[in-house]
Amino acid sequence: MSMYMTPLLLTLKVAGLATLLALAAGIVLAFLLARGGFPGRDWLDAFFTLPLVLPPTVLGYYLIVVAGRNGFIGRWLESTFGVSLMFTWQGAVVAASVVSLPMVFKSARTAFEGVPGDLENAARTLGQTESSVFFRVTLPLAWRGILAGAMLAFARAMGEFGATLMVAGNIPGRTQTLSLAIYDAVQSGNDSLGVTLVLMTSVVCMVILVFSGKILRTE
């Protein structure tokens, strides 16, 4: 039983945290880029969309170079906190959040740009502070687009394979997510395990999509 539950629970944990991380970063970045008309905005937008276009193994490689033992972030983490991202589930969360960031970012930016400026200005004339305008006017009007982006991000994080394999390794019980467990099962010829894991993943994803679809439709 644990050979099914362990990767499932680990995957849900990693994908969930990765989505939250991507949401936090994605909303901030999307808001800044939707609002600001500063030079180089399009280049910045393209940079944050890059993980969508780059192959996951390329992203995994960049992550190793930056966050690995000899990378500048990796060295800083090890000297300050004594932790490493390599071969840990935290590393898997970072890898998954990097690949799913563009999903949140793109959807959120479009959502923010779709909020009528007049409504925000009306709030300002009524004496609301900028942060109040954001939380009481902008965000409620943009939340549908952001949620759609979050759903895509979660699905992407659940299926993440290449970058996770390179950064977190494929350690059963520690970093072996569902995708990696399926890969292992197929590689070693264990078809029955592979099929069961594939069906489990499909059912979980369907349930999540149906559930979030319901949330998007009501209200």
Next chain:
Amino acid sequence: MFKNTTLSVFMVAAMSVWLSTSAFAGQEIIVSAAASLFNAFTQIGKDFESANPDVKVLINYAASGALLQQIAQGAPVDVYASADLETMDKAGDKGLVGTSSITNFAGNKLVLISPKGSAVKRLYDLSGKSVKHIAIGKPATVPVGRYTKEALEKNGLWSGLEPKFIYAESVRQTLDYVSRGEVDAGFVYATDAAVAADKVTVACEVGGHKPIVYPIAVVSTGKNPGVAKRFIDYVMSDKGQAVLAKYGFTKP
């Protein structure tokens, strides 16, 4: 007008890329070779092509177990070279290779390696506190992982070290982990350590495993068994054996 020119330039470029990849008209064989054979077989492939200008050799490298799965799922491979007899026997049992064509063509040694400048000198150093991660091949699919497991079990170290293992997909990934310093030590073949001699140190040779023997065979689902046989003969010839010896492989 601008749109039409860009479109036609793009289409011409796409067509030429597509056409150039299907330009070869001669015979082709696909060789699936264990990851540790990368350097030796790349050269043998080139030498064989020079000696046989009508033939093109495409070599596919991965862990022996992964290659077996590809063949079992119907990959159109002509020659299979594995890093251990066990995987080749599995291939023979499934009827994937012509058992009469199985030939042992090389041997190797198992070594413990560490990043340059590491203090790891002997197997027993691995139990120390400073060693947090040890890279080994995944025993289910990677022969070097199985040899390592056998050797460590013989030395009574396997269960104690298990929490530290980082399982790699192939012997070359194990080598990569050690070269980058992501792990504190790893087990690879002597031939792999030689290829990355500037980044890793060989701590010691590891014994206690069955002899490392590389077999090669003609795959039953291949399209070109005649050329496949010629390739195997070339690997067994003096020229092929000389290339293997150059990279540090021993006689089978």
